[in-house]
Amino acid sequence: MNLDRKVLGYFHKFACLTLACLCLFLVQSQRAIGQVDEGSITGTVQDSSGAVVAGAHVTLVNKDVGLSLET
Numbered sequence: 001m002n003l004d005r006k007v008l009g010y011f012h013k014f015a016c017l018t019l020a021c022l023c024l025f026l027v028q029s030q031r032a033i034g035q036v037d038e039g040s041i042t043g044t045v046q047d048s049s050g051a052v053v054a055g056a057h058v059t060l061v062n063k064d065v066g067l068s069l070e071t
Contacts, residue, residue, distance in 0.1 A: 045056035060069045 041060065045053040045058065047053055058071050062068070
């Protein structure tokens, strides 16, 4: 009977440690979810003489993920 209590005590400590580690992992993962890939690019398209090009077509390409945005 005494051995069963020791085993139960070890199991209880192990379960508490496991729960604490799980909670710590979940708290840390919330910070990773909060990261957002968002930004903007602004500028003016000019020709070689410095004049603004009206109606210019601009394409942004991310070669790492194969994403392109056109404006």
